[in-house]
Amino acid sequence: MHPLKIVILLVLFYLLYRLYISGRKKRLEEKGAEREAPAISDLLVQDPVCGAYVAKGQALVLRDLDGSEHHFCSDKCRHAFIEQKQK
Structure with missing residues (x-):
């Protein structure tokens, strides 16, 4: 496999990983906001x-x-x- 393809795949996996983590973080923040609603x-x-x-x-x-x-x-x-x- 060509080294340029490996670098491109690594960058692609890193971007997908960051996208997944940011979405997970938003969901956790939304759940926390629901808990903080006035009772x-x-x-x-x-x-x-x-x-x-x-x-x-x-x-x-x-x-x-x-x-x-x-x-x-x-x-x-x-x-x-x-x-x-x-x-």
């Missing part, structure tokens, strides 16, 4: 008793029989809401 717990909800805003993922949740949800900042506010509702 639903970053949304703020308002406590109906004291009016405080709490991250949805950290709030205490009370579900009514009709399916509505109420979010509370603390157990104290949740109990106060239950007492108000019973009256």
